[in-house]
Amino acid sequence: MHKGFLDRSTFEHTVLNAGRALASSLHDDGKLVHVQPNGERLKHFDEESTEVYGVGALLLAGSEVYRLVGGTSPVRQPVTPSPR
Numbered sequence: 001m002h003k004g005f006l007d008r009s010t011f012e013h014t015v016l017n018a019g020r021a022l023a024s025s026l027h028d029d030g031k032l033v034h035v036q037p038n039g040e041r042l043k044h045f046d047e048e049s050t051e052v053y054g055v056g057a058l059l060l061a062g063s064e065v066y067r068l069v070g071g072t073s074p075v076r077q078p079v080t081p082s083p084r
Contacts, residue, residue, distance in 0.1 A: 019065035032058055
């Protein structure tokens with residue numbers, strides 16, 4: 001939506017609901033569940049399943065929802081090596 005491909009007034013509610021659904025897939029210990037295993041049919045996988053790629057997708061989606069609700073990206077500072 002922030003790039004103008006989707007109309008905000010049409011899709012914002014759906015995106016925010018999806019963000020809440022993703023957040024509900026995190027256990028208190030940080031484990032992300034409900035991640036569909038590679039090659040599995042959508043209706044036939046364990047709700048506790050997790051995969052390493054799920055975290056990346058969660059972070060990407062979460063960062064976009066964060067921007068949607070007014071969050072800003074931090075200014076990146078160049079890294080300078082410390083003197084030895």
